[in-house]
Amino acid sequence: MFEPQPMTKVIIAGSKDYMNIAVDAMHKHDVVHIADFVDEDEDFKIGKPDERITNLSERAVSIRSIASYLNIKGKEDIPNKYPEGAIIDTIDAKTKQLDFEVKQVTNSISEIESKIKDVKDKKRLLEPLKSFDLPLDLYTGYRSLAVFVGTLKGSLTISDITSDYELETVPYGRGHAIALFVPREFEDEVLKRLQEQSYAALPLSEMEGIPKDILANLDAQLTELQSEKQKHEEDVADVRQKYIEYILASDEYLSIETQKAEAPLRFATTKNAFIVEGWVPTKDLEPVQRDMDRATNGHVIVAVDTSEAEDVEKVPVALKNPLPSRPLEVLIKAFSIPKYDEIDPTTLMTFMYPFLFGIMLGDIGYGAVVIALGLLVSRRVKSKGIRDLAVIGIYAGVLSIIFGFIFNEFFGVEVFGNRGLLTFIQYPVIPRLDNVLILLIATLVIGLLMLSLGFVLGFVNEYRQHGLKHAVFAKVSWLCMLWGGVLVITLILPPLTSRTGIQLSVGLVGGLAVAVIGFVLLIMGEGVIGIAELPSLLSNVLSYSRLLSIGISSAGIALAVNKLSYALFLSKGGVFIIFGALMLLVGHAVNTVLGILDSGLQALRLHYVEFFTKFYRGGGIKYKPFGFERKYTEEK
């Protein structure tokens, strides 16, 4: 619960002839965390990948290119898993057949696409000439006439050059489309004039007939081509439907085989033998040993290595928590994975995170919304990380409702009077806006308790890692200063505020003494530099006052929404009730989003910054077993 999964260091060694069988066995169990071999020397070399690797990669490339043609992303769900044996026997023939089918369809699609592009190009050329009724072949082939067909940005006058011309113009786009006939001798001069108006000539080749007719013809062609393309696209969808299971399964199969073929790159090998260093969760050790023995007829051994067991830095960490706590592991991993000999705070966080969140949100209505959202997301979303967050949301929502009863808030309304909902159970109701000072002190007490817990856990960690003396210097010192300081402050603050003299009491002297002892321990442990850390103790405790301030602002906004919608709309009746309801809906929706974000982040911060820094460093190595989580294939 507070410890990660116990690990055993193993050495797997045997003859190279049995290496592939051993790799298969390891892969099947999916429990061995291989420590990569890096220090090559004369005797031990890094292993070479299996020779199948080239073949496997080639196949993988062709399968993946087919998958991308067919828009298969690898996240699809398929109803049945594909038996691995069926892939192994047929992969070559089937991939070839598939490749052929896909290429056939995609080739005809790209052929059609290039035809479509041709037609569209022609259409674009002819578009400006749509309203000229002259057949295209009459624009070219004159000996004494120069013809200009194209588009202009501005307008054109050439009457000062010659009066002997024929000009057709229609507005086109932002300028004009023109067809201009002039005698050859004026060609250069007219061209210059045209260029001043950004003339762009239209290359009219290989087309005959009147532009309008050609365009109509092109449109018909285009429609036909597009329907043909659609037909082929349906064919692609058919191929996709037919082969999707096979493609996903064979891609997975190839990934697995590639992973196995590359495994020797992590092994140490000699001429005839191979050695793998790794870690196995202690509970899984025995089955691996047994299976390896059976598969290789005793030629590969899985031996427990106790020589390096002390070196905890290198042990991979697999978190081990009861099922209800597992979603919280997301928050721990976001900070850092614990070291192997460190306390795993996940289980504690399962209680404390929703607790802090609940105090801040503290509203029956908002809590119910959070639970509803959490349920919705955990049902609908596939991503595991998001689903975990949704479950955390559900926990937090439950606590928000509980605190909602205590603070007597339902969407900011005091629903149950001052007595609480359950009239037959008398419990104190503490409306937040009326009890600021009491609640402020309560939040500081929560802070004190959480920090103390942090120091105690820190003591345990330090004791395990560096021994008792260090643990006392590093953690007991802070505990003494914290509680000594608290005692002193609670005894001198009331007389200070009421301006009566400070009474010397046993508590005061005791508190001072404890604080001084803590201070001395700190100086002994960390030197004078420790003094620089002192103010953080005060700021850490005060930091917990955000539990109240975030809560009050959330309750304040809810109250404002309610009062405004009543004063502006609801009190007037009639149609205004609709507006009022709308305002309530929008206002509370916004406040819910704000409340979830703020409470969620601040609760996280109180853990990460104030709580974790007292005991938790993290930086462990993540446990990554050698294996594969099969989604589409079934082991043979």
Added chain:
Amino acid sequence: MVNPEAAGLIALSAAIAVSATGIAAALGEQVIGSAAIGVMAEDEGFFGRGLVMTVIPESIVIFGLVVALILLFVALPSV
């Protein structure tokens, strides 16, 4: 309320305590936040520690808030 002038000054002080510390915290977080996002672009595992560092200056505004709350709920009723 015996003394409206004193009450007004107390309310103003509370406002200053919250707003000035808010601006101060924002200035601090601005620098740290952009640096943290920069590191996260390189290494996503930095999220947790990045968040921790980014919110450290936020304590300033919480102190401001505590001062304001004490001013409003403890000092104000007594004038």
